[in-house]
Amino acid sequence: MPMSGVLTPVITPFDEELRPDEAKLVTHCRxxxxxxxxxxxxxxxxxANSLSLAERKRLLEVVVGAxxxxxxxxxxxxxxxxPETIELTRHAVEHGVGGVLMLPPFYYKGVSDDGLxxxxxxxxxxxxxxxxxxxxxxxxxxxxxPLGLDLIERLLDAHPGIIAGVKDSGxxxxxxxxxxxxxxxxxxxxFAGSEVxxxxxxxxxxxxCISATANVNPAAIAAxxxxxxxxxxxxxxxxLDRVRAVFQSYPMIPxxxxxxxxxxxxxxxxxxxxxxxxxxxxxxxxxxxDLEEIGFSMPGLPEAEAAKARExxxxx
Numbered sequence: 029m030p031m032s033g034v035l036t037p038v039i040t041p042f043d044e045e046l047r048p049d050e051a052k053l054v055t056h057c058r059x060x061x062x063x064x065x066x067x068x069x070x071x072x073x074x075x076a077n078s079l080s081l082a083e084r085k086r087l088l089e090v091v092v093g094a095x096x097x098x099x100x101x102x103x104x105x106x107x108x109x110x111p112e113t114i115e116l117t118r119h120a121v122e123h124g125v126g127g128v129l130m131l132p133p134f135y136y137k138g139v140s141d142d143g144l145x146x147x148x149x150x151x152x153x154x155x156x157x158x159x160x161x162x163x164x165x166x167x168x169x170x171x172x173x174p175l176g177l178d179l180i181e182r183l184l185d186a187h188p189g190i191i192a193g194v195k196d197s198g199x200x201x202x203x204x205x206x207x208x209x210x211x212x213x214x215x216x217x218x219f220a221g222s223e224v225x226x227x228x229x230x231x232x233x234x235x236x237c238i239s240a241t242a243n244v245n246p247a248a249i250a251a252x253x254x255x256x257x258x259x260x261x262x263x264x265x266x267x268l269d270r271v272r273a274v275f276q277s278y279p280m281i282p283x284x285x286x287x288x289x290x291x292x293x294x295x296x297x298x299x300x301x302x303x304x305x306x307x308x309x310x311x312x313x314x315x316x317x318d319l320e321e322i323g324f325s326m327p328g329l330p331e332a333e334a335a336k337a338r339e340x341x342x343x344x
Contacts, residue, residue: 031066031102031126031127031161031163031192031193031217031235032217032235032236033064033065033066033235033236033250033253033254034064034065034066034223034226034236034237034238034239034242034246034249034250034253035065035066035067035068035100035102035219035236035237035238035239035242036060036065036066036067036068036071036073036238036239036240036241036242036243036246037068037069037070037071037072037073037074037076037104037238037240037243038053038056038057038060038067038068038069038071038074038243039056039073039074039075039243039281039284039285039288039297040053040074040075040076040079040087041053041056041296041297041299042296042299042300042301043296043299044296044299046299046301048079048083048086048087049296050086050087050090052294052296052297053087053090053091054090054091054094054096055330056243056288056330057069057091057094057096058094058096058330059246059328059329059330060242060243060246061096061097061100062328063246063247063250063328064246064247064250064254065242065246065249065250066100066101066102066126067091067096067100067101067102067103068101068102068103068104068129068195068238069087069088069091069101069102069103069104070084070087070088070103070104070105070129071104071129071238071240072104072167072170072197072240073240073243073280073281073284074104075281075300075301075304076104078301078302078304081107081112081115081116084103084116085116085119088101088103088119088120088123088125089123092123092124098123098124098125098126099124099125099126100126101120101125101126102125102126102127102128102129102163102238103116103120103125103128103129104128104129104130104131104165105117105120105128105129105130106129106130106131106132106133106165107131107133108133108134108135109133110133110147110150110151110154111154113130113133113151114150114151114154114155116128117130117151117155117160117162118154118155118157121155121157121159121160122157124159126161127161127162127163127192127193128160128161128162128163129163129165129195129238130148130151130162130163130164130165131165131167131171132144132147132148132164132165132171132173132175133147133173134170134171134172134173137172137173139173141176141178141179141182144173144175144179145179145182145183145186148162148164148183148187148191149183149186149187152187152190158189158190160190161190161192162187162190162191162192163192163193163194163195163217163219164180164183164191164193164194164195165194165195165197166194166195166196166197166198166203166221167195167197167198167221168198169197169198169199170197174198175194177206177207177210180194180207180211180216181210181211184211184214184216188214191216192215192216192217193216193217193218193219193235194207194216194217194218194219195219195220195221195238196218196219196220196221197221197222198221199221199222201225201228204218204220204225204228204229204232204234205228205232208229208232208233208234209232209233212233212234217234217235218233218234218235219234219235219236219237219238220234220236220237220238220239221237221238221239222237222239222240222241222272223237223239223241223242223245223249223252223268223269223272224268224269224272225237226239226249226252226253226256226265226268227252227256227261227262227265230253230256231256236253237249237253240275240280240281240284241271241272241275241284243284243288244275244284244287244288244291244326245268245271245324245326247327247328248264248267248268248271249268251264252264252265252268270322271322271324274315274318274319274322274324275287277318278307278311278315279304279307281300281304282298282300282304282305282306282307283307283315285297285298285299285300285306286298286306286307286312286315286316287315287319287324287326288326288329290316291325291326291329292326292329292330
């Protein structure tokens with residue numbers, strides 16, 4: 029089944045020992061789904077490359093085992109190791125996910141399209157499952173390994189039906205537009221890597237966005253994706269852009285976690301794995317002030333609702 033709309037690289041909560049907090053992750057994932065946002069688990073903003081292979085597999089099992097719909101999941105499975113990418117991808121497919129989001133092998137720079145084609149092809153052959161749907165992850169600002177149009181066309185020709193789409197986090201609208209125009213008629217599903225490009229993507233024929241800030245602003249982003257042809261779509265897009273601009277002006281992952289901690293009342297959400305660090309107290313005060321200035325909130329956040337219930341019970 030094709031994927032579309034809004035997904036988010038779900039932020040990973042950690043306990044005091046910096047182990048993944050499974051229960052908290054399930055709760056956050058459920059809130060995403062309740063707000064019509066799918067789960068791109070183990071993406072960049074999930075701190076995926078700070079998680080072990082075993083941790084990724086275990087967390088997917090926990091989230092699927094909690095009864096959340098696997099067809100709304102697009103876990104990241106791309107690593108620098110071909111065998112590990114095959115292992116993670118096979119594991120995800122066996123759990124019924126809607127697709128996998130696959131980084132190119134990013135350690136060696138300046139690699140050729142031939143090498144990348146061979147890598148993705150060997151993953152497909154190694155998994156050996158017709159249910160596999162790969163969404164390529166184009167993020168040259170981080171990976172420094174671009175996925176060009178000619179490579180995508182070559183992969184589509186060789187693996188029709190398996191190369192399903194792309195998340196374009198390059199930040200270059202002309203590249204996103206070119207992918208939609210060149211491959212959209214072949215059923216290739218193009219997701220923008222930020223909601224800043226959401227309306228443009230949908231109006232050009234793309235299918236949605238996979239956005240970090242859908243972790244914290246899910247309902248508003250999903251509403252634009254659903255109602256992108258409405259008369260007020262541009263005004264709603266401008267509201268999304270204002271929120272995104274605040275988060276982008278701080279280190280993104282610590283900011284996402286700081287906002288979630290603040291609005292849930294659970295300071296544990298601020299934890300990140302090294303080498304990342306939390307916002308310092310000066311940054312945090314500035315960040316929360318900026319959010320307050322634009323009237324930002326996270327309505328319905330489960331931890332916050334639970335805290336209110338406890339306060340009400342205590343008062344009673």
